[in-house]
Amino acid sequence: MSTKKLSEWYATAICGNDITSSCLYVSALAIVAAGQYAWVALLMVAVVLFLFRKIYGEVVGALPLNGGAYNVLLNTTTKSNASIAACLTILSYMATAVISSSEAMHYLHHILPYFNVNIATFVLLLIFLELTILGISESAVVALVIFVFHLATMGLLIGSCFFFVWQHGFSILIDNFHLPARNGSILTAIFFGFSAAMLGISGFESSSNFVEEQERGVFAKTLRNMWIAVSVLNPMIAFLVICIIPISAVESHQNSFLSYIGTLTGGKWLATIISINAVSVLSGAVLTSFVGVNGLIKRMTLDRILPNYFLKENKRGSTYRILILFFLLCLSVLLVTRGQLAPLAAVYALSFLTVMASFALGNILLKLRRSRLPRPEYAKPGVVLLAFAAIIIALYGNIMTKPQYLVTFLQYFIPSVLIILAMLLRKDIMHFIVNLLQSLSKNYKKYTLTRQRSLYRSLKKLYEQDFVFFSKGDDIATLNKVMMYLHENEVTNKMKIVTVLKEQQQPDPKFLADFDTLDRAYPEVDMEYITILGNFTPELVEELSNKWGIPKNFMFISSPGEKFSYRVDELGGVRLIL
Structure with missing residues (x-):
């Protein structure tokens, strides 16, 4: 069933609510870690995010399919490696959904202290389950309303802060800069501030997990819009804060930090608006998790990592069983932790950063193994390595700050990997x-x-599941690589090798001899060679998929060159394996 594609601002809102909700807490985190140099650390994060714009743009431009890091690793390495990236992404989404929904209800509890926070968290998760089951277009409208309200509220807060500084001067800023640097030196302070501040860009990876639901050309715009929002909001708020309050006062007001700043600069009315905004935008981050995980798990199910049971759609084209599964996972985590979010913060921090690192590694593999694949933009190798190094530094900083994070993360990560490996x-x-x-x-x-x-x-x-490889008359070495990939990554004993020929064109006799040799080398596989007259087009792929009953993600091609007339996504999920 065809569904309406998302335009620029609807797609931006879905992932933007997650990443821009970071300004509610990341300024306080960075100031606690880096003191008066927090705004420098946040500007450094903006630079790293700019590097990742190029990295994501190249990868998703070359392979515009749902799945994010899972998708790029699936098309450049083995299915088991891709599955590990998928586990990390799912853990990140699960932690984000539970933390954001719980924090949203804590903010609401400050305004209306008449309900149980854990029960309210359950209700909020249930609401977004129902909303996403209704369909992505409907949920995108809600996301856009939340996003616009959030940006307007942050604009109001920044304006109020500027007016406060204009009235009271820079004496507090000067006092803060006279304080000794946190952790012994300026560089150490910035290092720990940068490590903490990197958690404020969670959500940047989300757009790549529902790229197939976006209109063509929208993905790169979502990256640009998210980068601009984060680069402006987070450093500016951090700088204004150290102009308004002593650094020593930050830690004691960390839980509702911007509401406190709103009270100081604008009064109780502004604090109330900020609290209402916090509830809505954190709820928007929950929506991001549902939409992102839906695209990822659907892709994994199509690739036979998870059972086909999850692919059933409702009348609106929503894979509701995936959404219900994710809701139940979030609910189980909420029950196990009893609303104590510190353990989940560890899962959130390390899983998100490792997903970003996986994307950088995927970009390197794409350059090495799929160099012929057309791509709309290109990230220079130095840019990729610098971005990867920044993620490793942030990972090290977070583990160094709280070593117990690593243990908690592994307690969640290892069981999830074991489940996926059992399926593989x-x-x-x-x-x-x-x-x-x-x-x-x-x-x-x-x-x-x-x-x-x-x-x-x-x-x-x-x-009995058939697989197809579209061959351009490859030699025996190439065909053998195809069979080795099939043996290592798929479960089948049936393989069709298809060559599309022009009128009056005959198969190469050498290729036929190579095929016979390969057929004898793999006696356990029923290999069939098929020639088809015509042109290799998306329509032909669709026709053969319907005729043979073979899903398009079980059809393989080698990397196309610049002269290829179609984008990979136009082939409907055909996989690159060479």
């Missing part, structure tokens, strides 16, 4: 269970035979 290795696990049942069959024959038949049916269904 389900063929071997099923074979092991069959062998185990056979060894027990003498004593428990009736029970084991039933289980064996069930497992054999599941294995048969797995192996």
Whole structure:
């Protein structure tokens, strides 16, 4: 079912609510860590984000498919490596959804202290579950309203701060700059401030997880808009804060920091508006998580990492089972932590930063392994390495500040990876269970035979999935790489190799000989060579997919060159493996 594509501001609002909600807390985090140099650390983060604009632009421009870091690693390396990036992204979204919804309800509790915060958090998650089930276009309207209100509120706060400084002068700023640097030196202060401030750009990766729902050309604009918003808001607010209050007062008001600044500069009415805005924009970050994780898990399910059960759509084209699963995961985390968010903060910090690092690595692999693939922009290798180094520094800084973060993160990360690996290795696990049942069959024959038949049916269904490789008349070495990729990453014993020929064109005899050699080398795989007259077009891919009942993400091509007439996304999810 076709759904309406998102225009620039709707798409920006969905991911922008997440990243711009950071100004509610990141200025305080940076000031606590870096003191009077927090605004410098936040400007450095803006520079790093500018580098990532190029990195994301190149990767998603070359491979404009849902999945973010998972997508680029899937098309440049193995499915297991891509799955690890997917685990990190899902953990980041889960932590963001629970933390943002809980913080939103804490802000609301300051205004209306008449309800239980944990129950209200559950209700908020349920509301956004229902909203996203209704469809992305409907939820985008809500996101845009929240986004505009947030930017207007931040503009009002900044204006109020400027007026306060104009009235009271720079005496507090001068006093703050006379204080000794935090952590012993200016460089150390900026280092820890930068590490803390990097958490304020969570959400930048979200746009790449629903790029297929965006109109063409919108993705790069969402990156630009998010970068401008973060580069202006966060450093400016941090600088104005150290003009208004002593640094020593920041830590004690960290939980509702901007509301406190609003009270000082504009009065209670401004603090109330900021609190209402905080509730709405943090709720918008919850929406970002639902939309982003939906695009990612849908892609993983199409790639047979997760069961096809999750692909069922409602009348509005929404994959509601994925959304319900994510809601249940968030709810379980809320129940396990009992609303204590410190453990989740560790998961949020490290998973987000490792997702950013995965994207930089994916960009490097794209340059090395898919160099022929057309891309609208190009990030220079030095830019990619500098951005990657910045992420590693931020990771190190966060772990150094709170070593327990790493332990907490691993407690969530390792089980999620084990679940995904079990899905990837389900063929071997099923074979092991069959062998185990056979060894027990003498004593428990009736029970084991039933289980064996069930497992054999599941294995048969797995192996019967056809795969397609569109060949341009490749040599045996290339075809062997295709078969090796198939053996290492997929479960099948059926492979169609298709060559599209012009009128009166005949297959190369050498290619036919190579195919026969390959067929003998892989006796367990039923290989079929098919020639088709015509042109290789998206329409042909669609036709063959429908005719053979093979999903397009089970069709492979080698990297196209600049002369190729179509973008990869126009082929509907056909995978690059060479």
